[in-house]
Amino acid sequence: MDLQETCVESAVVYDGCLLHVNRDTVRLPDGSLSVRECIKHPGAVAVLALQDNGNLIMERQYRYGPQREFFEIPAGKIDHGEEILVTGQRELLEETGFVASVWIHLTTTYPCIGYSDERIEYFLARGLTKQQRNLDDGEFLEVFELSLEEAIEWVRCGRINDSKTIIGLFWLEKYLKDWRV
Amino acid sequence: MDLQETCVESAVVYDGCLLHVNRDTVRLPDGSLSVRECIKHPGAVAVLALQDNGNLIMERQYRYGPQREFFEIPAGKIDHGEEILVTGQRELLEETGFVASVWIHLTTTYPCIGYSDERIEYFLARGLTKQQRNLDDGEFLEVFELSLEEAIEWVRCGRINDSKTIIGLFWLEKYLKDWRV
Numbered sequence: 001m002d003l004q005e006t007c008v009e010s011a012v013v014y015d016g017c018l019l020h021v022n023r024d025t026v027r028l029p030d031g032s033l034s035v036r037e038c039i040k041h042p043g044a045v046a047v048l049a050l051q052d053n054g055n056l057i058m059e060r061q062y063r064y065g066p067q068r069e070f071f072e073i074p075a076g077k078i079d080h081g082e083e084i085l086v087t088g089q090r091e092l093l094e095e096t097g098f099v100a101s102v103w104i105h106l107t108t109t110y111p112c113i114g115y116s117d118e119r120i121e122y123f124l125a126r127g128l129t130k131q132q133r134n135l136d137d138g139e140f141l142e143v144f145e146l147s148l149e150e151a152i153e154w155v156r157c158g159r160i161n162d163s164k165t166i167i168g169l170f171w172l173e174k175y176l177k178d179w180r181v
Numbered sequence: 182m183d184l185q186e187t188c189v190e191s192a193v194v195y196d197g198c199l200l201h202v203n204r205d206t207v208r209l210p211d212g213s214l215s216v217r218e219c220i221k222h223p224g225a226v227a228v229l230a231l232q233d234n235g236n237l238i239m240e241r242q243y244r245y246g247p248q249r250e251f252f253e254i255p256a257g258k259i260d261h262g263e264e265i266l267v268t269g270q271r272e273l274l275e276e277t278g279f280v281a282s283v284w285i286h287l288t289t290t291y292p293c294i295g296y297s298d299e300r301i302e303y304f305l306a307r308g309l310t311k312q313q314r315n316l317d318d319g320e321f322l323e324v325f326e327l328s329l330e331e332a333i334e335w336v337r338c339g340r341i342n343d344s345k346t347i348i349g350l351f352w353l354e355k356y357l358k359d360w361r362v
Contacts, residue, residue, distance in 0.1 A: 003243035003250060003321050014195040014202055019218040019296055021195055021202060026245060034319040037200040038246035039220070039296070062184035063294040064207060065219035069184060070294055111344040112293040113244040113251055115200055115220070120344075138215040140184050156356070163292040163301075163344050170351040175337070 003029055005036065013037070041118035045087040046075035048106070048168050049098055049125045050176075055145040056169075057096050057128070062140070070162045071146075071154065073169075075120070088123045094134050096143045101127030106171055111163055120164055122171065148173060184210055186217065194218070222299035226268040227256035229287070229349050230279055230306040231357075236326040237350075238277050238309070243321070251343045252327075252335065254350075256301070269304045275315050277324045282308030287352055292344055301345055303352065329354060 005026040014021040020040040028034050049057035059072045076091035078084060085103055092098055106122040135141070146154070151169050154160040160169070186207040195202040201221040209215050230238035240253045257272035259265060266284055273279050287303040316322070327335070332350050335341040341350070 001321075001323055003241065003323070005243055005245050013197065016194065016202075016204060016218045017216055019202060019220075021197075021200060023197060024245070028319055029243075029321045032319070035198055036245040037197045039200075044295075060184065062186055062210075063291075064186050064205070064217040065296055065298045066291055066294055066300070067298070070291070072294075107339060107342070109342050109344045109347060110244075110247055110251070112297065112299070113247055113253075113343050114225075115246055116293065117246045117248070118293070119247070138209055138213070140182075140210045142182055142184070158288060161288070161290050162294050163290045163348060166290060166348050167344060167351075170348075170355070174351070 001029070005029070005034075008033065037115065039112075039116040039118070041077075041116050042080065043078045043084075043119045043121065044075055045078060045084050045091060045121045045123065046073050046164050046168055047088050047092045047123050047125050048073055048172050049092055049096065049100060049128055050148070050172070051128050051145070054147055056148060056151060057092075057098055058144050058146045058151070059095060060142040060144065071160050071165065072162050073165045075164060084121045085123070088121070088125070092125060093131065094136065095139075095141060097131050097133030098125075098128045099131055100125035101129075106175075109164075109167055122168055124172065148176075182210070186210070186215075189214065218296065220293075220297040220299070222258075222297050223261065224259045224265075224300045224302065225256055226259060226265050226272060226302045226304065227254050227345050227349055228269050228273045228304050228306050229254055229353050230273055230277065230281060230309055231329070231353070232309050232326070235328055237329060237332060238273075238279055239325050239327045239332070240276060241323040241325065252341050252346065253343050254346045256345060265302045266304070269302070269306070273306060274312065275317065276320075276322060278312050278314030279306075279309045280312055281306035282310075287349075287356075290345075290348055303349055305353065329357075
C-alpha cells in the first residue's frame with residue numbers, strides 16, 4: 001500500500017529564534033486533503049564521549065520545556081552547512097571542554113517523527129583530552145563523569161530518561177565490543 | 182549549582198490543530214533574561230504488543246515531518262484527562278485491532294527535551310487477541326508482525342530508526358526475562 005502524503009500547499013506559521021513551524025495542506029493516500037503541522041529542524045549530533053577509564057562524559061542540564069533537570073550526553077544542533085563530525089567536535093568542546101582523537105559514527109535516529117523532521121547523528125568519541133569549555137550565551141550545564149554500567153542502571157530506574165541519552169547508552173553497551181577501540 | 186530557569190512572561194505564539202507553541206521570557210541561573218520556545222504536548226503512550234509466538238505487532242507509517250516511511254510500535258497521544266493505560270488500550274485497538282489481557286508499565290521517557298514537554302509512557306501488552314481496528318480520520322498505516330530478534334537487527338542496520346521504537350525494542354530485549362510473563 002502506498003502511504004505517501006504529498007504537499008499541496010505550505011505555509012510558515014511560526015518563525016521564531018529556535019522553532020520554525022510549518023502548516024501544510026497535504027493529499028492523503030485516499031485522495032482526500034488534510035492538514036499537517038510540523039517543526040523544521042536542522043538536525044542534531046549527540047556524542048558518547050568515553051574515557052580510557054570507562055567513564056562517560058555526562059551533563060546535568062535544566063530543560064525549560066519539560067520544566068526539570070536531565071542527565072544527558074553532550075549534544076547540539078547542526079549549524080547551517082556544517083559537517084556532522086564538525087558539529088560533534090564543536091559541541092563536545094563547547095559544552096564539556098573535551099577534544100577527542102577518534103570519532104566513530106554509530107547511527108542516525110528520528111526522535112520525534114509525529115511533529116518534527118529532526119534527526120540525531122550519534123558519534124562515539126575516544127582518545128579524550130581536557131581543554132577549556134566555552135558555553136553559548138544562555139547555556140548553563142554541569143559536566144560530570146559516570147561509568148557505562150552506572151548509566152545503564154540510571155536508565156533502568158528512570159533517573160536517566162532523556163530519549164537520545166537512553167539510545168546512546170544502550171547502543172554503546174550493546175555494540176561497543178564490536179569496534180575494538 | 183542551581184540550573185533552574187523561571188518563567189517571567191508566557192505567550193502562546195501558535196495554537197494549531199496538533200501543535201501548540203509557547204514563547205516564554207525566562208530568568209536564567211545568572212539572573213539574566215532569555216527566550217525559550219517550546220511545544221506544549223499532552224504526552225503519548227507506546228505499546229510493545231508481544232504475541233505468544235514471540236512476534237511483535239508493528240506498523241509501517243508515512244510521517245509527513247521527516248517526509249518518509251517508518252517502522253514503528255503502536256503509539257498515540259493521551260486524550261485530555263485520559264488514564265495512560267486507557268490510552269495504550271485505545272491506541273492498540275484503533276491502530277492494529279488487537280486487545281491485550283495483560284498490561285505492564287515499563288518506563289517513561291522524554292523524546293525531545295530541547296523543545297517539547299512531551300513524555301512517552303511505555304507498556305508491554307501480552308495475551309493478545311485480534312478484533313477489528315478503527316483508524317482515526319486521516320490516519321493510514323499498515324500492520325505487520327516481526328520477531329524481537331529481527332526487529333533488533335533492523336535497529337542495528339538502521340532500517341528501524343524511530344527513537345520511541347528503538348527504546349521500546351532495546352528495553353524489551355534487555356529486561357523481558359525479568360518479568361516472567
